[in-house]
Amino acid sequence: MNDILITLLIIIIKLGLIFAVVLTMAAYLVLAERKILARMQLRYGPNRVGPFGMFQPVADLIKMLTKEDVCPAGADKYLFLFAPGLAAVTALMSLAVVPFGPTIEIFGQQVPQVVCDLNIGVLYFLGLSSLAVYGIALGGWASNSKYALLASIRGLAQLISYELSMGLAVVPIIMAARSFSLTDIVMAQESLPFVLIYPETFLIFFVSVAAESKRIPFDLPEAENELVAGFHTEYSGMRFGLFFVGEYINMIILGSMTTIFFLGGWHGPLLPPIFWFLFKVLGVAFVFIWMRGTMPRFRYDQLMHFGWKVLMPIALLDVVVRGGFMVWSLGG
């Protein structure tokens, strides 16, 4: 009985910590993005609320909470209410398998720095990233708005297309680590991060991840100068906020996955492991923001061509060549 209570307590403390840190990170990632983008465009960015605009996320939260919650006429009410929650929940759920650091010992208890180290962590992550499509699809379809519908269909086709190459790019990594557990994958990179051994796989994965994050140059579901605001055109107040939070948490998750699969996870010299992990995740997030400040948007036919005719075959070839090489190096 006591054991169960202690386990539950550890789980809740861990989850509480992770929620607090990740939600704060997501909020400040928004501010960081606005600041960095502004600097890239020779502007100042938000600088009125608090020193250097540091309280901007708090002000935004208060504003979103006190806004009117509009549900457009003719919308499918329940789906409309459900979709943003789904987007946020699927993003938050992926956090369960992210290992932030190695197992540490607190009060004689072995505490792994991961909510639960599933032996199918990779499948869990890929499954949730498939579920995340529903948030967009349902939200856009339920809004009863032409812009939202167009955006959600586009987004759907885009996300499922690039999911293929993302799934394929993970195969060589699984082969190298011989495990679906994300902790094991990080462990396998103790001496050398996989990005140095599999640079082309990393490129395929990174491009797919950028497409999955629905950001420039892949932000077709939100293309603001053709589709107003994309799939969340009709959303207001905190429901819009949930989409927004989900998107930024998703960015952190995708950054974490890139870190875990290719950049060696928490491994690094001198500094404590968790610091290295955060540092790498934020690095990936910065590259996402940088891309947004630099690149134009794909046209839709280019996007689909690139996904199906370039990225997919390359990813497949990569699996065959890398796989063949690994089997051959076993000695036949």
Added chain:
Amino acid sequence: MLDNYLPILVLVAIAFAFAAGSVVFSRLVGQKKPSVVKLAPYECGMPLFGTARDRFSIKFYIIAMLFIVFDIEVVFLYPWSVMFKRLGMFGFAEMGVFIVILFVGYVYVWKKGALEWE
């Protein structure tokens, strides 16, 4: 085995509570002044025409169908990718045959023009 998944259950509960809680709270705090114009779907301020539940291009259906086929291929690759050491050369040959069959399908789809967007 099952208590491996207990943290996920707790996480789902907390995540749902967070999503529902923030929306309910904003409902309570936010104002409520609906009007006919405000509730209309946004169409650049013009009077609405047609319905949003319109038909859309068949292309998207085709992409969805292709996705299912190729996603199953990827899923089949996973078990092999953890077990390839034990399966050895035989497993790799089997996988190769499987990939070649799907690749023929891929070439067919390409030649048929299912991947064209004009």
